[in-house]
Amino acid sequence: MAINYPNGKKFVPSKNSATKETGTPKKKKDFSFSNRGKTLEDELNETNDYYLQLGLAVIHKKPVPLQIVKVEYPSRSAAVIREAYFQAPSTTDYNGVWNGRYIDFEAKETENKTSFPLKNIHDHQIHHMSQVVKQAGTAFMIIRFSSWQRYFIMPFKELEFFWNRMITGGRKSVTLQEIEETSFEIIPGAFPRINYLPLLKKF
Amino acid sequence: MAINYPNGKKFVPSKNSATKETGTPKKKKDFSFSNRGKTLEDELNETNDYYLQLGLAVIHKKPVPLQIVKVEYPSRSAAVIREAYFQAPSTTDYNGVWNGRYIDFEAKETENKTSFPLKNIHDHQIHHMSQVVKQAGTAFMIIRFSSWQRYFIMPFKELEFFWNRMITGGRKSVTLQEIEETSFEIIPGAFPRINYLPLLKKF
Numbered sequence: 001m002a003i004n005y006p007n008g009k010k011f012v013p014s015k016n017s018a019t020k021e022t023g024t025p026k027k028k029k030d031f032s033f034s035n036r037g038k039t040l041e042d043e044l045n046e047t048n049d050y051y052l053q054l055g056l057a058v059i060h061k062k063p064v065p066l067q068i069v070k071v072e073y074p075s076r077s078a079a080v081i082r083e084a085y086f087q088a089p090s091t092t093d094y095n096g097v098w099n100g101r102y103i104d105f106e107a108k109e110t111e112n113k114t115s116f117p118l119k120n121i122h123d124h125q126i127h128h129m130s131q132v133v134k135q136a137g138t139a140f141m142i143i144r145f146s147s148w149q150r151y152f153i154m155p156f157k158e159l160e161f162f163w164n165r166m167i168t169g170g171r172k173s174v175t176l177q178e179i180e181e182t183s184f185e186i187i188p189g190a191f192p193r194i195n196y197l198p199l200l201k202k203f
Numbered sequence: 204m205a206i207n208y209p210n211g212k213k214f215v216p217s218k219n220s221a222t223k224e225t226g227t228p229k230k231k232k233d234f235s236f237s238n239r240g241k242t243l244e245d246e247l248n249e250t251n252d253y254y255l256q257l258g259l260a261v262i263h264k265k266p267v268p269l270q271i272v273k274v275e276y277p278s279r280s281a282a283v284i285r286e287a288y289f290q291a292p293s294t295t296d297y298n299g300v301w302n303g304r305y306i307d308f309e310a311k312e313t314e315n316k317t318s319f320p321l322k323n324i325h326d327h328q329i330h331h332m333s334q335v336v337k338q339a340g341t342a343f344m345i346i347r348f349s350s351w352q353r354y355f356i357m358p359f360k361e362l363e364f365f366w367n368r369m370i371t372g373g374r375k376s377v378t379l380q381e382i383e384e385t386s387f388e389i390i391p392g393a394f395p396r397i398n399y400l401p402l403l404k405k406f
Contacts, residue, residue: 058334060294063268066284081269081287091263095298097305100339104300131261136303 005161005182040109040144040194044094047192051098057197059096059103065089091128092139098197102137104129109144115173116143118166126163129156138200142186143179151186153199158182208364208385243312243347243397247297250395254301260400262299262306268292294331295342301400305340307332312347318376319346321369329366332359341403345389346382354389356402361385 041061051057070083092106106129108120121141129139139156154174161182162174184199244264254260273286295309309332311323324344332342342359357377364385365377387402 052334055334055337058331058338058340063266064271065266066269066287078288081289082285084269084284084287085281086284097307097335097338097340100305102300102303102305128261131255131258132300134258135261135300137261137300 005158040107040142040146041093043144043193044107044142047194047196048094048096050192051197057096057098057103059094059098061094062089062091088122088124090124092125098200101200102132102135103200104132104137104139105142107142107144109146111146112173113145113147113176115175116145116179117173118163119172121159121163126160130160133157138203140200140203142194142196143183145176149188151188151194151196152179152183153186153196154179154183155203208361243310243345243349246347246396247310247345250397250399251297251299253395254400260299260301260306262297262301264297265292265294291325291327293327295328301403304403305335305338306403307335307340307342308345310345310347312349314349315376316348316350316379318378319348319382320376321366322375324362324366329363333363336360341406343403343406345397345399346386348379352391354391354397354399355382355386356389356399357382357386358406 045061048057048059048061051059065087066081066084067087068081068084070081072080072082074080092104094107095102095104097103106121106125108116110116110120132139133156141154141156141159143152143154144150145152162178166172184202186194186196186199189195248264251260251262251264254262268290269284269287270290271284271287273284275283275285277283295307297310298305298307300306309324309328311319313319313323335342336359344357344359344362346355346357347353348355365381369375387405389397389399389402392398
């Protein structure tokens with residue numbers, strides 16, 4: 001029986017490319033040396049700043065949620081937080097508005113060469129993106145394969161497909177080949193580095 | 204010369220109502236005792252939870268931005284932040300999506316009885332809301348007059364009018380009467396307490 005991805009593309013199982021480290025996806029050459037060592041978050045913040053400066057979109061990373069337990073107020077100085085804990089975020093990291101469209105995404109990078117592990121995503125983030133899509137917002141995930149310097153936008157519908165496959169007993173990751181077949185590749189540029197907005201028109 | 208607000212309503216200067224504490228706006232009776240002592244943030248979080256549960260909208264408060272300086276990693280326990288500082292937020296506190304519409308607002312309460320002091324707002328928040336409106340998002344401020352238990356939605360265009368009046372040398376607050384004339388009053392209910400979404404249809 002043929003299985004189709006939500007985008008209508010045909011699912012073609014591939015036995016090897018996902019399970020071995022020997023696959024040789026097209027490696028992007030000519031990426032700027034200055035971008036080496038930057039995290040995906042750095043790159044996206046720079047891209048979002050660029051969008052903001054040019055009036056193209058208003059998209060920000062949300063602050064990390066913290067549970068604050070103890071705050072000191074030294075005289076004549078700013079309050080100092082002396083005890084706080086990281087909390088699991090209940091939403092995605094980035095959201096904002098672009099041409100009247102609500103934009104909401106999570107960004108994840110992996111050192112894996114042949115697949116993206118879904119353990120990087122929390123189920124409440126999937127739930128959140130599902131709610132966003134029901135409100136006619138645009139939700140997706142940006143994935144960086146750091147070893148290859150390759151970037152993909154995976155629409156939420158595709159992410160949901162792979163997520164449901166996992167929670168119904170299927171594989172716990174998405175192969176690079178599956179991502180190539182279901183997602184939009186962002187070709188990294190000089191400035192902005194990760195120009196993801198134009199690809200959203202294809203959703 | 205007649206001055207009109209951005210909403211087209213006529214500006215009628217009132218000498219007294221704003222500067223004295225003796226004005227007696229219609230006081231809302233019959234508000235639930237259980238809501239006494241709740242902050243506006245509590246009330247809005249409850250309202251947004253209600254919207255989320257019923258699938259009406261996906262609107263969250265952003266975490267407070269902190270600059271983290273020192274983190275300890277005790278063995279076998281969660282990481283503890285030992286030194287951090289509050290940062291000025293560069294955006295508003297709340298945003299999300301409702302029926303495909305991008306929603307973005309700031310919420311402020313005042314104990315003042317006759318006017319809302321604009322010192323509660325930062326210029327970068329005004330700038331942010333201005334950028335949102337340029338991207339066809341919906342930006343506004345929710346104001347609570349805590350003494351009267353009265354709530355208003357002030358569309359950004361009106362807020363911008365009063366802000367510009369201030370920075371060009373005018374008064375540093377907006378009188379309650381001006382707010383009555385330019386904003387939409389939210390009549391507090393039992394559940395959700397601050398049902399602001401229906402009023403956005405009037406924008």
